[in-house]
Amino acid sequence: MLIQYILIATILLIIIRQIYLLKDGKLNKRQFILWLLVWLVAGIVIIFPDITSYFAIKAGVTRGVDLVVYISIILLFYICFRLLIRIEKMEKNITDFVRSVALKDKDEE
Amino acid sequence: MKILIIIPAYNEAKKIEQVVAEIKNQDYDVLVVDDGSSDDTAKMAEQAGAVVLSHQLNRGQGASLKTGIKYALKKGYDTVVFFDADDQMDAKEIKMLITKQKETGVEVVLGSRFLGRAINIPFIKKIVLKTALFGTRLMTGLKITDVHNGFQLWTRDALKKIELKQDKQAYASELLDQISKKKLLYCEAPVTITYTNYSKGKGQKISNAFNILWDLVVKK
Numbered sequence: 001m002l003i004q005y006i007l008i009a010t011i012l013l014i015i016i017r018q019i020y021l022l023k024d025g026k027l028n029k030r031q032f033i034l035w036l037l038v039w040l041v042a043g044i045v046i047i048f049p050d051i052t053s054y055f056a057i058k059a060g061v062t063r064g065v066d067l068v069v070y071i072s073i074i075l076l077f078y079i080c081f082r083l084l085i086r087i088e089k090m091e092k093n094i095t096d097f098v099r100s101v102a103l104k105d106k107d108e109e
Numbered sequence: 110m111k112i113l114i115i116i117p118a119y120n121e122a123k124k125i126e127q128v129v130a131e132i133k134n135q136d137y138d139v140l141v142v143d144d145g146s147s148d149d150t151a152k153m154a155e156q157a158g159a160v161v162l163s164h165q166l167n168r169g170q171g172a173s174l175k176t177g178i179k180y181a182l183k184k185g186y187d188t189v190v191f192f193d194a195d196d197q198m199d200a201k202e203i204k205m206l207i208t209k210q211k212e213t214g215v216e217v218v219l220g221s222r223f224l225g226r227a228i229n230i231p232f233i234k235k236i237v238l239k240t241a242l243f244g245t246r247l248m249t250g251l252k253i254t255d256v257h258n259g260f261q262l263w264t265r266d267a268l269k270k271i272e273l274k275q276d277k278q279a280y281a282s283e284l285l286d287q288i289s290k291k292k293l294l295y296c297e298a299p300v301t302i303t304y305t306n307y308s309k310g311k312g313q314k315i316s317n318a319f320n321i322l323w324d325l326v327v328k329k
Contacts, residue, residue, distance in 0.1 A: 102163055
């Protein structure tokens with residue numbers, strides 16, 4: 001199917017980009033391997049979509065694609081949640097720092 | 110009694126000199142917290158006689174007030190009055206807040222434009238504020254008439270008891286929440302808030318109410 005070609009091509013491009021990021025030091029080895037595994041699993045599911053049907057039936061879900069979507073949604077929610085927490089922490093750190101600079105200037109006067 | 114007027118300000122170069130001067134005329138110490146303004150707010154405030162603390166980045170009104178509070182506590186002030194930089198408030202009413210606190214012995218005096226006067230208030234702003242009343246009563250149990258009024262007096266002891274985490278506009282709700290949680294003695298006082306084209310342009314967009322709700326839910 002066309003969608004399979006498009007998705008596989010996209011994944012290959014992503015992996016190539018990842019290799020560059022690894023070379024540039026922007027990604028460490030552990031992260032690289034982790035994400036590589038993610039893309040490989042994605043790739044396998046795309047090339048052999050019937051694998052999902054096998055798991056779907058076991059989970060009581062009619063279609064394989066539905067199972068993939070359900071799992072993806074949960075994962076995405078979780079990732080968003082973790083990101084929100086990190087962002088809040090960063091904002092707090094920035095404010096604390098900006099405040100300390102403002103007050104320090106006054107102390108020196 | 111050592112009194113400090115704290116004015117959080119963001120890009121208020123047009124009005125800040127006038128606002129600070131009016132308060133200095135009443136003979137109070139003024140602290141302006143310049144929240145990363147890109148204009149001459151800090152310079153104008155200093156010219157008018159205020160002590161100025163400058164945030165190098167814009168962090169929000171809540172963050173600015175917290176910085177001001179830290180300064181006030183450090184410098185030994187025993188009474189603090191929050192005052193807006195956009196010339197919507199009346200400097201002469203500061204004395205009234207102080208008197209009210211002395212008479213009643215409360216720890217916090219909350220200004221209310223609905224007990225006082227809200228001159229030229231945009232109709233929709235009035236609706237949003239009145240709606241927020243219900244939400245606040247539900248969340249904090251406080252029966253007050255103006256839930257987002259920046260004209261407030263806080264005693265040193267009250268300030269030491271509270272914990273402020275909200276950087277942006279949700280701080281106003283957080284203050285009320287703290288009054289409720291820490292069981293602070295408070296009362297309301299009638300104040301005058303005058304809306305001008307300038308201040309309406311600078312004021313919060315009504316849609317910010319959703320941002321405030323979000324901040325309160327995803328509390329830090």
